[in-house]
Structure formats: structure tokens, C-alpha cells
Amino acid sequence: MLELRGLTKVYRVGAFGGERLHAVRDVGLTVHPGEVVSLVGESGSGKSTIGRMVLGLAPPTAGTVVYAGTDVARLRGHRRRKNYYREVQGVFQDPFSCFNPVFTADRVFALIRAEYFPRATDPEWRRRIAACLDTVRLDPAQVLGKYPHQLSGGQLQRLLIARALLLDIRLLVADEIISMLDASTRIDVLNLLGDLKARGLGILFITHDLSLGTYISDTTVILRRGRIVESGATTAVFDHPVHPYTRRLLASVPRLHRTWAQADADLAAAGDGGGCLGCARHPGGGHPPVEVAEGHLVGCFDDSA
Amino acid sequence: MTAIEPAPAERRWGESLHFARRNPKLIAGTAVIAALLLTGVVAPLFIEEGPNVYVGPQGQPPSAEYWLGTTNFGQDVFAQFAHGLRATFLVGLIGGGIAAAVGMAVGFTAGYRGGLADEALNMVTNIVLVLPALVVLIIAAAYLEARGILVQGVFIGLTAWPWVARAVRAQTLTLATRDFVDLARLSGRRGSSIVFREIAPNMSSYLFMTFILLFGGAILTAAGLDFIGLGPTQGVSLGLMMHNAVVWGALQLGMWWWFVPPGLGITAIVGSLYIMNVGLDEVFNPRLREL
Amino acid sequence: GDGGSGGYPREETLYTTGAQWGPPNNWNPIMNWAYTTGTAGYVYEPLFLYDPQQDEYVPWLAESGEWTGEDTYEVTVRDGVQWSDGTPLTAADVVFTAELGKMESVPYHNLWEWLESAEAVDDRTARFTFSDPRHQEWANWIYANPIVPAHLWEDRSEQEVTAASNEDPVGTGPYLYETHSEDRMVWAENDAWWAREQLDLNVAPSYIVDIVSTSNEVAQGLLLQNDIDLSNNFLPGIDQVLNGGSGISSYYAEPPYMVPANTAWLVPNTERAPMDDPAFRRALAHSVDVAQIIEGPYGGLVEPADPTGLLPIWDDYIDTATVEEHGFGHDPAEAETLLADAGYEDTDGDGLVETPEGDPVELTLIVPSGWTDWMEAARIIAEGAQAVGIDVTADFPDEPALRDARETGEFDLLLNNERQMSNTPWTYYDYIFRTPIQERQTTTNFGRYDNGDAWELVQELSRTPVEDTGAMQETIAELQEIQLTDMPLIPLWYNGMWSQVSNETWTNWPSSADGDPHHLPTTWRNYNQLGAVLTLTEIEPAG
Amino acid sequence: MSLDVRDLTVHYRTLRGDVHALDGATFSVADGEIMGLAGESGSGKSTLAKSLIRLDARMKYVGGTVELDGARLPVDDQDAMVPFRFHRVSLIPQYAMSALNPTRRIGRLITELLESRGVRAAGLREELHRRLDQVGLSADVLRRYPIELSGGMKQRVVMVLSTLLDPSLLIADEVTSALDVSTQRAVAEALVGFRDRGHVTSMIFVTHDLSLAHQIADTVLVMYAGKPVEKAATRTVIDRPRHPYTRMLLSALPEVGVTYAEKRLAGIPGHPPALLAPPTGCRFKDRCPLAAAECDEEPPFAEIAPGHRVACWKAG
Amino acid sequence: MRRYLARKIFVYALTFFAAVTINWMIPRFMPGDPVRTMLGRASLSDPGAAEAMRAYYASLFGLDLPVWQQYLNFWGSLLRGDLGTSVWLFPTPVTEVLLGAVPYTLALLVPAILLSWVAGNRFGAFAARSRWLDNTVLPLGYILTATPYMWLGILLAWSLGIVAGVFPIAGAYGFALQPEWSWPFVSSLAAHWFLPFLSLFLVAFGGWAIGMRNLIIYELDADYSGYLEALGAPRRLVRRYAFRNAVLPQLTGLAVQLGTIVAGALLTEIVFAYPGLGNLVLQAVNNRDFFLLQGAFLFIVIGVLIANFIVDVVYVLVDPRTRTQMQGGRA
Numbered sequence A: 001m002l003e004l005r006g007l008t009k010v011y012r013v014g015a016f017g018g019e020r021l022h023a024v025r026d027v028g029l030t031v032h033p034g035e036v037v038s039l040v041g042e043s044g045s046g047k048s049t050i051g052r053m054v055l056g057l058a059p060p061t062a063g064t065v066v067y068a069g070t071d072v073a074r075l076r077g078h079r080r081r082k083n084y085y086r087e088v089q090g091v092f093q094d095p096f097s098c099f100n101p102v103f104t105a106d107r108v109f110a111l112i113r114a115e116y117f118p119r120a121t122d123p124e125w126r127r128r129i130a131a132c133l134d135t136v137r138l139d140p141a142q143v144l145g146k147y148p149h150q151l152s153g154g155q156l157q158r159l160l161i162a163r164a165l166l167l168d169i170r171l172l173v174a175d176e177i178i179s180m181l182d183a184s185t186r187i188d189v190l191n192l193l194g195d196l197k198a199r200g201l202g203i204l205f206i207t208h209d210l211s212l213g214t215y216i217s218d219t220t221v222i223l224r225r226g227r228i229v230e231s232g233a234t235t236a237v238f239d240h241p242v243h244p245y246t247r248r249l250l251a252s253v254p255r256l257h258r259t260w261a262q263a264d265a266d267l268a269a270a271g272d273g274g275g276c277l278g279c280a281r282h283p284g285g286g287h288p289p290v291e292v293a294e295g296h297l298v299g300c301f302d303d304s305a
Numbered sequence B: 001m002t003a004i005e006p007a008p009a010e011r012r013w014g015e016s017l018h019f020a021r022r023n024p025k026l027i028a029g030t031a032v033i034a035a036l037l038l039t040g041v042v043a044p045l046f047i048e049e050g051p052n053v054y055v056g057p058q059g060q061p062p063s064a065e066y067w068l069g070t071t072n073f074g075q076d077v078f079a080q081f082a083h084g085l086r087a088t089f090l091v092g093l094i095g096g097g098i099a100a101a102v103g104m105a106v107g108f109t110a111g112y113r114g115g116l117a118d119e120a121l122n123m124v125t126n127i128v129l130v131l132p133a134l135v136v137l138i139i140a141a142a143y144l145e146a147r148g149i150l151v152q153g154v155f156i157g158l159t160a161w162p163w164v165a166r167a168v169r170a171q172t173l174t175l176a177t178r179d180f181v182d183l184a185r186l187s188g189r190r191g192s193s194i195v196f197r198e199i200a201p202n203m204s205s206y207l208f209m210t211f212i213l214l215f216g217g218a219i220l221t222a223a224g225l226d227f228i229g230l231g232p233t234q235g236v237s238l239g240l241m242m243h244n245a246v247v248w249g250a251l252q253l254g255m256w257w258w259f260v261p262p263g264l265g266i267t268a269i270v271g272s273l274y275i276m277n278v279g280l281d282e283v284f285n286p287r288l289r290e291l
Numbered sequence C: 001g002d003g004g005s006g007g008y009p010r011e012e013t014l015y016t017t018g019a020q021w022g023p024p025n026n027w028n029p030i031m032n033w034a035y036t037t038g039t040a041g042y043v044y045e046p047l048f049l050y051d052p053q054q055d056e057y058v059p060w061l062a063e064s065g066e067w068t069g070e071d072t073y074e075v076t077v078r079d080g081v082q083w084s085d086g087t088p089l090t091a092a093d094v095v096f097t098a099e100l101g102k103m104e105s106v107p108y109h110n111l112w113e114w115l116e117s118a119e120a121v122d123d124r125t126a127r128f129t130f131s132d133p134r135h136q137e138w139a140n141w142i143y144a145n146p147i148v149p150a151h152l153w154e155d156r157s158e159q160e161v162t163a164a165s166n167e168d169p170v171g172t173g174p175y176l177y178e179t180h181s182e183d184r185m186v187w188a189e190n191d192a193w194w195a196r197e198q199l200d201l202n203v204a205p206s207y208i209v210d211i212v213s214t215s216n217e218v219a220q221g222l223l224l225q226n227d228i229d230l231s232n233n234f235l236p237g238i239d240q241v242l243n244g245g246s247g248i249s250s251y252y253a254e255p256p257y258m259v260p261a262n263t264a265w266l267v268p269n270t271e272r273a274p275m276d277d278p279a280f281r282r283a284l285a286h287s288v289d290v291a292q293i294i295e296g297p298y299g300g301l302v303e304p305a306d307p308t309g310l311l312p313i314w315d316d317y318i319d320t321a322t323v324e325e326h327g328f329g330h331d332p333a334e335a336e337t338l339l340a341d342a343g344y345e346d347t348d349g350d351g352l353v354e355t356p357e358g359d360p361v362e363l364t365l366i367v368p369s370g371w372t373d374w375m376e377a378a379r380i381i382a383e384g385a386q387a388v389g390i391d392v393t394a395d396f397p398d399e400p401a402l403r404d405a406r407e408t409g410e411f412d413l414l415l416n417n418e419r420q421m422s423n424t425p426w427t428y429y430d431y432i433f434r435t436p437i438q439e440r441q442t443t444t445n446f447g448r449y450d451n452g453d454a455w456e457l458v459q460e461l462s463r464t465p466v467e468d469t470g471a472m473q474e475t476i477a478e479l480q481e482i483q484l485t486d487m488p489l490i491p492l493w494y495n496g497m498w499s500q501v502s503n504e505t506w507t508n509w510p511s512s513a514d515g516d517p518h519h520l521p522t523t524w525r526n527y528n529q530l531g532a533v534l535t536l537t538e539i540e541p542a543g
Numbered sequence D: 001m002s003l004d005v006r007d008l009t010v011h012y013r014t015l016r017g018d019v020h021a022l023d024g025a026t027f028s029v030a031d032g033e034i035m036g037l038a039g040e041s042g043s044g045k046s047t048l049a050k051s052l053i054r055l056d057a058r059m060k061y062v063g064g065t066v067e068l069d070g071a072r073l074p075v076d077d078q079d080a081m082v083p084f085r086f087h088r089v090s091l092i093p094q095y096a097m098s099a100l101n102p103t104r105r106i107g108r109l110i111t112e113l114l115e116s117r118g119v120r121a122a123g124l125r126e127e128l129h130r131r132l133d134q135v136g137l138s139a140d141v142l143r144r145y146p147i148e149l150s151g152g153m154k155q156r157v158v159m160v161l162s163t164l165l166d167p168s169l170l171i172a173d174e175v176t177s178a179l180d181v182s183t184q185r186a187v188a189e190a191l192v193g194f195r196d197r198g199h200v201t202s203m204i205f206v207t208h209d210l211s212l213a214h215q216i217a218d219t220v221l222v223m224y225a226g227k228p229v230e231k232a233a234t235r236t237v238i239d240r241p242r243h244p245y246t247r248m249l250l251s252a253l254p255e256v257g258v259t260y261a262e263k264r265l266a267g268i269p270g271h272p273p274a275l276l277a278p279p280t281g282c283r284f285k286d287r288c289p290l291a292a293a294e295c296d297e298e299p300p301f302a303e304i305a306p307g308h309r310v311a312c313w314k315a316g
Numbered sequence E: 001m002r003r004y005l006a007r008k009i010f011v012y013a014l015t016f017f018a019a020v021t022i023n024w025m026i027p028r029f030m031p032g033d034p035v036r037t038m039l040g041r042a043s044l045s046d047p048g049a050a051e052a053m054r055a056y057y058a059s060l061f062g063l064d065l066p067v068w069q070q071y072l073n074f075w076g077s078l079l080r081g082d083l084g085t086s087v088w089l090f091p092t093p094v095t096e097v098l099l100g101a102v103p104y105t106l107a108l109l110v111p112a113i114l115l116s117w118v119a120g121n122r123f124g125a126f127a128a129r130s131r132w133l134d135n136t137v138l139p140l141g142y143i144l145t146a147t148p149y150m151w152l153g154i155l156l157a158w159s160l161g162i163v164a165g166v167f168p169i170a171g172a173y174g175f176a177l178q179p180e181w182s183w184p185f186v187s188s189l190a191a192h193w194f195l196p197f198l199s200l201f202l203v204a205f206g207g208w209a210i211g212m213r214n215l216i217i218y219e220l221d222a223d224y225s226g227y228l229e230a231l232g233a234p235r236r237l238v239r240r241y242a243f244r245n246a247v248l249p250q251l252t253g254l255a256v257q258l259g260t261i262v263a264g265a266l267l268t269e270i271v272f273a274y275p276g277l278g279n280l281v282l283q284a285v286n287n288r289d290f291f292l293l294q295g296a297f298l299f300i301v302i303g304v305l306i307a308n309f310i311v312d313v314v315y316v317l318v319d320p321r322t323r324t325q326m327q328g329g330r331a
């Protein structure tokens, strides 16, 4: 359904755009209906940039985002873009910043109505909203007509998801949608995504928290400095990390039942010298993505690049 | 919750009103402006003759009959003052309004569009910013054969906008990175309506304060032009009164009632506007409140 | 003031202001519209001075001059006059100066339209031969134009003559260039001035500091603080000071205080209806309340003009009988009658008259923006006209725009006072009647009044010898008849020769009082030739 | 006994009335102890942290006492607190990224700060270099401006600076929340190292992430709606939590390996109460599955086992 | 850093170019052609002479060439420092006229700007210290900035000059004096300079004080101030840092305000008949001397540009933040 091919983004920074910053380099991945693809990486690794390119909010420098056979970058014209957004929507990291603080929270619904359902009658629209709010398990009475600050982060985040569901979306880009939420509400939102996935929605799930990645995702893509260093089925990547970076990430995740010291000890016990397991087969420092197991790819790049 | 503190609307307005009612600066400023505005609007209605008619004895100090005395020719200074207030407010309104409009248009476009448009507009802004406005205005005014308050206001407006453009651009840049802007785009909104319906409402208090500063600035600039003798060729304004008082030797003749009121009027208007502005700043900006 | 310490000794220095409005930058007497105050008079001197009060030509650089024939005039140059570089003045200098006029850009170029030749007969005699002996005009030329030294000027190009600033002026006059800066011009006494010996005249101040006027009110402040001795600025409200015993005085002790120096005219554009109708112009003349103008903006500093517009110095030339018959004054009732008689009626009931053809009358009176006294006057004139039913509104365009409108005839009504006091009323009639009408009327007849007969009379007047007052009066009477019946211009008031003096440091200022000198106490341009320079020989230190 | 807090109550003054952000906190921190302070957003963690060192203009001391090393800490008197700050109590603020004056070179800033506190900077130079080295920074950073450092570097500089005078108590408020996992780990471990080397005696480590607290803290204090609800050794809190809130919180944490398909976790229903007018009795009772009539009365923060305190009627 | 300055210089060059172009247009597209003004003043009644003179002046001012060539010539002579000839003060070159006035304007402006900036900043920082000062003295600052420059000038001239007679109110030095290094001259110079300086100073002072007060409140509220206080730093240190950081935006403010202050100086000079550019501009306007006007305009623009540039350079030198940003480092 969604396919990224050789996606690259170069920002020009500095005075007069003299410097170039390679935020995303040569990224390729696919998202199928009903699949959750987690995009994991440290801060600044280019996750959000990929999300924004998928959503058409930033033009790629090279490569293409293909959705249902069409190149997103070519969606010129207001009408075409609108049609794209009818099927592809995004939810962002910070629910508070997603709502215009001077308006009530349900303005996000009103915007959708104004652009996509100008002919909907009031009762019809109310019914529609009620249905969507029900999906995200929100009580309309509690959230409608309120200002963003009167709602909790979880409520707001769910409102945003409900907003996306007003349209018949097929693909959702969820950019760190839970990192701003409390542990107690996080899980609700994750569960909701799980439900949506079950209904056939494709989800590009962007996160830097690996533990959350595993909870709902089918495929995990590890990103480092704009490049995919490892990708594959979530279980494969987590249970048999190949790239040293992945392993280091995993070892750094604070876990409830395993301390960092234990994690290090485990790694050491496994005889991990800190090298890339892929390099074993491709000696000579650095190699393009290779398949180490079925669907499990590892790329090893010269960091100085 | 992390550092981002929502700036919630309803609470904000409610609180703003609360603080507004309690803010002595805002109240005092508004009161003075209102009083002067009222004088400018109402008093001329009661003054049958125009401001330039010779109504009484010449060069009289303030008296019960002529509240602010009379000029060298026997014109009623109060009548001139009241009419002058009108003109002064008008110039402020037109000049401030146009400057605000141009500044916002440029600022919004530069900030939201970015890229080449931003570079170009920035350049223009910087150029206009550096050109000394009064000198440009002197030249422009000298160019005009007949000058009116309207034209004066327009010209002032066209030179006063750059700093607004800069400020609005900066604000737009920060607001444009807020996710709700992206969300509006995902909702299929067009750029222009995002700027005016999403970004601008967030800056409303800021824009209002900007307008107030522009209003005051326009009045001062107009007074300067009037004083040089490049004011409206017809009618009265406070600056023109000052000009006339000086030209007709009011200083040397000790006719303080002729040159003090117009200057005081301008100072009171502009000063009150500025003080109002601080008041508003304190009202809208929680960080300044305890002070 | 702080002028007391250092520098020029206060009691030997005369401080003047009011004529110089920009930094001193030009000491070229040929550029008579731009030279620094005093250049003509203090440094460069004319052949004669003309004393308008006495109607007398005072031989100055000339010892004498007379018409030796129908077309010839001979000047005898005074003996023993030296240029300040030591070279003696000769007739050749006089001839040279006249011949400079052959250059097109010299202001008196048109002299050569009626002058045929100039020659130095000997060192002291210059002879002028005329193709058209215009006595009045010649009399004017001979006192108005200062003589320049041929030996320093003869190699100068036209540009140097008419557009160079002539720093280092070398003249014959009582003062020498001392120094100048942005805001002042300083003259120092010329100890070798010829008139000391020859006429026993001595200028009293060792220094003259002429201060650049930036505005009248600043001059007023300086005068009141005794930083200035002579102010030739228009100082509104000065009457209050003059009456207050402050040591400030003016020529007359009572209103109008000032010597009338020129006439302010209301100029109707006679090419436009209804101003092309003499009856309408007469009606308009009757509507103007000059007294209100004098009381209002002028605070009594000026006088109403005679219906002929001639200055008081020319009282002798006013034909009282004609004035008696055709004169006018502020008389709204008469104005209304005149209008009605000429067919100007209010047909649509708006209180304002229409032309006999029924067209609306909508006139604009223009005066330059910023000329505040005139702006006030214009308002009063408009009100007066409105009162009798003539729709006049005052408008204040910028000066250049106004000048352009005035020259091209694109106006209804305007105010003008560009002719100053001179040796002959001919200058006034030249101003009023000169034809043919040019595309641009730059200096005369702005109203474009086209009357060939009148212009014939003016030319006849020009040829009348200046001593022949009888003949002059006759011609002028005829002109006045035309003027008062046809009303090409409406005289309003006499602008004063603004002059107020402080008696703190210098006394014995000219005034109308008996026993005081009577010269013109002014530094205005071209007034030194009218005897103003003599004031300097008569004032006395107060100390 | 290093730190002993008793009934500390601090409110925020607002237009609508006081926000009871910290309402009677009682706990103690032993010498050498790192206490994790955990809880939902808005539970009063930062308020507690701040009130131990400096109340800002909006905060109002209402009651309670704080003792540090047996001496009373004058938290109610800002001026009296000055001598204690930095020397005895120190802080790594939540905003470490922006805590350094942007226009001063770091070295100069440190020198000026030290001198202003009456400490000769020269005498500490070596120690400073050593500590920078310990957190993996070269002495070179002293010559740089804050803007020239990355977020993690600034964080570490602040860490070194705050602990330079070997305070008895260090308060670290969410110092790692803005960092990604690997940096987070490095910083957290550096903090532990500081304690181990005795640069600080004891520490309060504020976090909203229990699993992070678990990594470095000896004990954990869980707060809910302005009140401490449970304090115990870290293992005890993770393995045998007694307060229903702690339990629900833990059960809502997804762990690596847990998937939606296999084991659907559940969140805590409902919201924390508004602190403007907090409910009487147990503040968790509205969301608590065990709530009963007695919960209308406020449960004491009672010690149910040595070193294990819980504020719940049902925990006993 | 170099790139930053290069960029700035580019903007300035562009501004200069725009200013010069506007400038060039002034006398050419204004109503009332300068040649006619000259003729009008020469009062030539003879049409032939007028025509000859007209041609003469037109070629003198270079107005008889094709427009594009006039433009190029203008640049050419500009680079030679030749701004043409004044109409009003014909035949003095404009440059000469202006150079006579510029020292006076600078003598007013430079001390007024610098002193008001320094004093205003100190005072503003001081006022932000206490609620009491903030409420009593700062309104005064607002009144001061709201005062039209010329009105303050008028009030000072009237009260201290005319009524009290303490200060002279016209000219640059006593009319009895000649420029020289003598006590009477210097004291007279100072006495004449004082009132115009004072009125400029006061108005500008108010603005800086308020600006500083507002900025320092923000700075005191900034995180780094909070951190310093949490570590028990004395208020003195916190304030010193806040002051230093608040001064930076004030420096930018200086650049922005420059035009306004220059305008104020022009107006003040007019009130006090001070022989600087202000009076020249006024007279140039009154006498429609557009060559002088364009010269004055150019002088002022160049002055403001130079001052702006200085401010920019100083800013770079004192604010490390700009420096790193310029190196392309990320914040």
C-alpha cells in the first residue's frame, strides 16, 4: 500500500543554506494494510522527517513515496492532495501543540467537515462524530465543546485519532504519539492502535522507545543518522539483533525486570564483542543492507559519511 | 506533561479580563485615551464655527469663555485642539492600520512561505527598515501638492511597517512549527486560510499590541511632519497647531496656552497608548503578572 | 544672551538678520537673487543711490550723470575711488559692467534691447547710446546695479559671471569680507572707503554680523534678548512688544509701524469666466474685508492699500479725482448690487450666484502652503466673497505648484506681491499691464490682462524723463482710469518693510520722528541701493 | 538520617485559589540513598523537588518541616535558604538544556558562580577537571559557550557544576526525560557514579518512568495527586507493590517482548483529581478498584514493613 | 562569521542601491522642476533670456541628457563624492553645503544616542529592581518616549531659554564669536549645544529605559536565572547576567531606532535653529532644493547604514550565539 523507495531528504541549514544536512538517506520500506511498521531510532535520526514526507508535508530531495501506485510528491493541486489526505492521515507527538489553543478542541473535526463534508447535515455529522469517538472510547459529552487545556493528553491524543478516523483512512502515520503521555494513559492509546490495525489499517509507528515498539508492531525498522541499519520482523529484530547499534539501543532501554548491568552481563555472556554480525559475512567494514535471515536486513555504514 | 505549557484560550480570555480589570496601567491608559477620543469626537459637534474662525479677542490667555485661550488671530485654541485631536486620532488609525496591514501581510507571507519569498521579503524589510522614515516622508510630502490627513496617514503607514513585519515573521515562524498548522494542512486547508484562521488568531493579542504601538508611532511621525510644515494643507491637527504656534511667535510672546496643549495632547495620547500596551502585556503575559 | 564675551566687541558690532535665509555662499553681485546679504551695498556699489523718501538720486560712484542728447547719457565717475585691491575705479569698469548684460544669463540682459552701445570716453566718463531711450527704466538700472571691477572680471566666462560664487569679493564699498560660517556672515569695516573723505560719511559699526534666519520666531527671540540689533523679519505680534517699552522700536511709532514696501494684490485670471468680466471683478473687489485681514493675521502691522495700489511714496502720482469716482472699499451691499446689475443672480437658491448664462461660479483662491499670514488672509477673502454670494474657496498648494499655475494661467484667483518699492511707478504699471501675453508669464501680468492701449501708455511712461513729473502724472492718470474701471488687479494692502530695531547697543535708528534719519532700516536685498546703506552712517553706539 | 521531610505542604497561588500541589509529604532519605520519585504528570514531583531548595514566586509554603543532616532546613525563608543552596542542597533542574547563561563561557560562569558563593575557584580547578573527565567531557568545554554543546553535554556540565561543592542532597528533576535511550543511560549512570564517589551524599531522582527509577534508585517514592502513596526499596516497589495505584501503574507498563496480540495490557481508568479543591479522604479512591467506605477518610502514610510505607487502608 | 557579515554587507549594498535610486528620482520626478525654480528666482522677464538661462541650467544639472544616462552619470559623480549643485545655495556644491552642517548634527546625535543608550539601559535595569521604582519612575519613561521631540524642545527652549534665560536658543555658538580654541568660544558652543542635546537625550532615554526594564524582567525569569538562584547566587550576579543578556536585544534596538532618533535630531535642530542637517532639510524643502534634499537624504542614509553596520559588527562580537549560528552549528 505504502512504499518508500530510496527516500532521501537533505536540509539546507546555516546562513544562505550553505550547509547541507542529510536527515534521511536512501530509505526504503513498505507498509501493508493491517501492518504496523515501527520506525525506531535516537533523536535526530530522521524518523519524523520520513513521517512528514509520507504525509506530503515536506518534499523529498530524492526518492519517492508511493501510495497506492501514485507518487505523493506529484500530488499537485489542492484537490488531489485533499483526496490523498482522505486516505492517509497523521497524528503527532505533542497533543497539546496539535490543537489550536484559541479554539475549542473539536475544531479539528470542524476543519475536516469544512473541507471534506461540506454538505453533511448537523445531525448526520453529530452521529458520525459520536461513532468515531466511540471507536476511541471517548464520551462525547466529556470532550466536545471543551478547550484543549481542559482535556488530558490522552483525551487529546484520542481526539486526534478520532479525527483521522472521520475520513476513511487506510494509512496512519503516528509520530511518537505516546511519548508525551503518562504511563497510565499510554497503554490505552496503544491498545486503540492495536484495534485499528485489526480493522485493516496500515500504521507507520514512529517511536524512540523500543519497549513500546514491540507491543503492537509487526515490523521494526531501526534508523540511525537517516539510514536504515536494521529492519525485519519485530520479534526477529528484538530477539536477534544483528547490528551493534541495535544491540546497544536494546541494552540501554530501562526495563522493569532487568537492570542495565544485567543486560550488559547478558551481552557479554553471549560473547558479543560489539561488532556487526552482518559484517562477519561482509568483512571490510561497512556494507549495504543485506539479508541475514528472511526479511531481516542489516546495513552497516561508515559513520564518517 | 513536559515543558510545553498550553496557552488555553478560554482560561486566557477569562483571566485576561480578570487581570485587565485590575491592571492600573491598562485602566489609566484606556481612560485617558477614551477621554481624549471623546473630546475629539464630541467637542467639535458643539463648536459651531470651524477651528480656524476668528471668534474672539487676540492672544487671550485661558478664560471661562475660551478654555484654552485664543491664538494671535483670535481663534479658539480649544476648538482647534478638539478638531486637532480628531485629526490626530485619524492619522494614528490610518497610519497604524496600514502599517499593521502591510507589516502583517509581509510578516505572515515571509514567515509561512519561507524560502525565496522569505529571503526577498526580508531583504525588502531590511531596506525599508534602514531608510529613515521621516526623511523619506519629508520627501514624499514635499512631492505632494495638496496634502490631507488621509494621504499623510497612508504615507506614514507605508514606511512604518518593517519592524512589524519582522516581529510577525518571527512569531509566524514559531507558530508555523506548531503541529496544529500541519494538522490543518492534513485537513486540506489552503495556505492562506491557515495563516489567517489558524496562526493569526493565536497572535491576536500580540497583533493588537503591535497596532497600538504603530498607532502611537504614526501620531508622532505625523506631528513631526506637521511641525516641519508638511502637514495637511487644509484643516487642523495637533502638530499643525504646534507649528503655527511656533511660527507665530507664541514662544517669544509667552503664549504657552497655544503650544502646550497640542504637545500635551500628543504626549498624552501616545504615552497612554504605550502605557496601555504595557498593561496589556502584563495582562496577556502571565510571566509579567506578579511584578 | 551670551554674546558679551570674546570675539567681536559688542559695542562696535551690528547684528542684523532677516534677509539671509541660507548659509552665506555667494558674493557675486550679478546674481542679484542669490548673493549674500550686503554683497551689493557693503562691498559692491552702484553709480547712484535712490532715496525713495526724498525721491532723490544720490550720486554715489558717479559724481554726476545726465542725458546729453536725445539718445545719449553720460556718467562721470567719481575721482579717487579705489577697489579694495588698490586699483582705481574708472569709466571702463562702468562700461564693462553694462556690457556684461550682453551675456544672456545676466539678469539685466534685456538692457541691450534698448541700449545701443556703451563706451568709455575717458577715464572718468562713460557714454551710453540708446536705440530706445527709456528714461524710467534707465534711471532704475543705474541705481539698482552695482559696478564690478573690470580688471578682475574681464577674463571670466559667462558661467563664472553668472553662476560662480565669487569668493573674495573685491568692491569699493564700506565693508570687506571678514568671515562666514553656516549661520552667519561677518563684514569688517573698510578703512579705505572713499566716502569717508569725499562725502565725510563714516559707517558706525566696525563689524556687521548678519545672522542667517532660520525662522521668524527665532529672530524674534534673538531680538528680544538683544542679541540682534536689526531684524528684518515679519514678526507677528511684535506690536505688543513695540508698545511695551522694551527698547525695541520700528519706523513708525504707531500702526502700521512699518514702511510700506510693496503692494499685495488679489490677481484674478482675466482669461477665465467670470473673471473676464470687469463688473464681476469690481464686485469681488468690494467683497474683500481688508480691515479684517489687517487686524487678524497681521495684527495691525500693515495698512490697507490705496485703490490704485500705488505705494505711499508715490502719493503724488495718484489721481485723486479718478479714485474719487471709481475707487472701492469693503462694501458687501455694493458688491451685491454690482453683481445683480451685471446679471449674476442666485438662480438655484443655494445662496451663491450663477453667471448670467446660468453656469455655477466656483472659484479657488490659491496661496502657497505654509505662508501662514497669507493663508489666513485667503480664508478671510474667501469668506467675504461667500458673504456676497461668490463661491470662493481658499486652497493651499505647494509653492512650486502654485508658481507653475501662476505662470501658465492655470488658476482662478491668487495673491501676489512681487513688485517692490522703486524709483518709479512705472515698475508697477509694467507689472500690471505688460503685454503681449506669453505662454508663461514669469514676472508680470499674472492675470493675463490683455489691453494694448494700456501697454502703449506704459511704454510712453517709460520714455518720460524722470524729472518730468507733470508728464508722468498725465500718463499715469490715464493708466489709473483704465485700472480702476477695468480692475485687472485688486490691490489689498501694503506689505511692510519689516524692520524692528533694538536701541540697546545702537541708537539713532531711522524713524518717522522728526530729527531722526529717514533712511530705510533694512538689509533686504536691493534696498542698500535704495539708501539703506546710509543707515549705517547714522546710527550711533548707545554706550 | 540525611533528609527528613515532615508534612511538607506547598501550594501554588492562582486566581481561582490555591493549587494543593504538595499536600503533607512525609518521607526521609538516608545517607547514600538514591530515592526515585515517580508518579503521573502533575502529581507534585517537581513541586516537592523545588520546595526543598527554592520556592519560586508563585509557590507558597504552607507548613511542614525539613531537616537535613539533623539541622532544620529553612525552606519557608528564601533568604535563610541561601547559605544552604549549592553547598548543602543542590539541584539539577528539569530545564538543564537552558540552565546555562548563553552568553558566558562555561568556565567563566562556573568561576563567577563559585566566587560569588565565597569559594575560591582556583582551588577547585583540578577537581572540576577530574569530574568533567568522569562524565566524559574534556576540560575543553570550559572554554566553550553553552550553545556550542549538545543537549547531553549541557546536561552533564550542569550535573558537574551542581555537585561541585559535594552537597548532602542533590535533586535531579527529570534530568533524562528529554534524552534518547543511550544518552539517558549514560547520564543516569554518571549520577550513580557521583553518589558512589561521594560527590553527593544522597539524591532525589525525579522521573515519571518507573523502569528508569528501577535502574538507578535504591528506594522509590510514588506520588499521586500531591501526596506520597508508597515508599519502599526499589525491588519491593517493582515486585511487591502494596498501593493499588502503584500496582496499576506497573501493570500498565509494556515491557519489551510483550505484545498486544498476546497480552493486552490495561490502563488506569479515570483522571487524577483536580488539585484546586482536592477531594477529602484518599485521593485515589475514585479510580481505585478496591475503594470502600473507609477511603473517605484519609489513610496515613504508614509503615507496613521496615522501610516500606504505604498510604492505603487496604494495604495493611 | 564572515558569511554573516557578507550577507549583511549585501543587504546594506542593496539598501544603498535602492536609496541612491530613490534619491536620483527625487529631483527628476518632483513637481516644480529645479531649473524653473532657479529661473523663478532670477526673475527674468525677458523670454529669450529665460530660455537661454534655462538651457544653461538644464545642462549644468545634467537634466538635458537621456534618463538612463542621467542615472549612470549620477552614480559616476556620486562615487566621486559629487552630489551636484544646490539650487537654493547656488552655486555651492551640495557636498560642501552638507559637510558644513554634518558636524553639528553629529555633535548632537552621537552623544545623545550613546549617552541615552547607556544611561537608559542602566536606569531601566535599575528600575526593574523594585516595584516602587517600577510604578513611579517608569511611567515617566513612557511619557518621555511619547513626547514629540520638537515639543520637548519647545518646552525646554521656552522654559530654560526664554523664561529663565539660562540657555541660548538659537545657533551653534555666540554670534560674536569665531571658532577657535578659547574658553568663551567653547563654553558658548557647549551652552548652545546643551538644550537640543538634552531634548534628544531625554526622549531617547525614556525609550531605552523602558526597553531595558521589559527585557530584564524576561531575562530574570529565564531558566538560567532560576538555576543561578537555585544555586544561591547573589542577586547581584543574577542581575549582572540578566543585564548583559538584555543589552544584546537593546543593541539591535539601537539599529532599529536609529532612523527615529535621526528624525528627532532633525526636528530638534529646527526648534533650536541649530545649523545642522535638520535645518538644511527644512530649508531645502521650503526652497524646493531637491538636489540638496537628495544629498541630505543620501548622507543620512549612509550615516544610518554605517551605524547599523557598526551595531551589527559589535553584536557579533559580543553575542556568542550569533557566532556559532554563523558557523552553521545547530542550536
Ligand SMILES: Nc1ncnc2c1ncn2[C@@H]1O[C@H](COP(=O)(O)OP(=O)(O)OP(=O)(O)O)[C@@H](O)[C@H]1O
Binding pocket: A011, A012, A013, A021, A022, A023, A041, A042, A043, A044, A045, A046, A047, A048, A049, A050, A208
Ligand atoms: N525543517 C528542518 N530544517 C533543517 N533541519 C531539519 C528540519 N527538520 C529536521 N531537521 C533535522 O533533520 C534531522 C532529522 O530530524 P527528525 O525530526 O526527522 O528526527 P527524529 O528522528 O524525528 O528526532 P526526534 O526523536 O528528536 O523527534 C535532525 O538533525 C534535524 O535537526
Ligand SMILES: Nc1ncnc2c1ncn2[C@@H]1O[C@H](COP(=O)(O)OP(=O)(O)OP(=O)(O)O)[C@@H](O)[C@H]1O
Binding pocket: B001, B002, D012, D013, D014, D019, D020, D021, D039, D040, D041, D042, D043, D044, D045, D046, D047, D048, D058, D208, D275
Ligand atoms: N505555577 C503553577 N501555578 C499553578 N499550578 C501549578 C503551577 N505549577 C504546577 N502547578 C500544578 O501543581 C501540580 C503539581 O505540579 P508539578 O509540576 O509538581 O508536577 P510534576 O509531578 O512535576 O509533573 P510533570 O511530570 O509534568 O513534571 C500540577 O497539578 C500542576 O498543574
Ligand SMILES: [Mg+2]
Binding pocket: A047, A048, A049, A176
Ligand atoms: Mg521526531
Ligand SMILES: [Mg+2]
Binding pocket: D045, D046, D047, D094, D174
Ligand atoms: Mg515536573
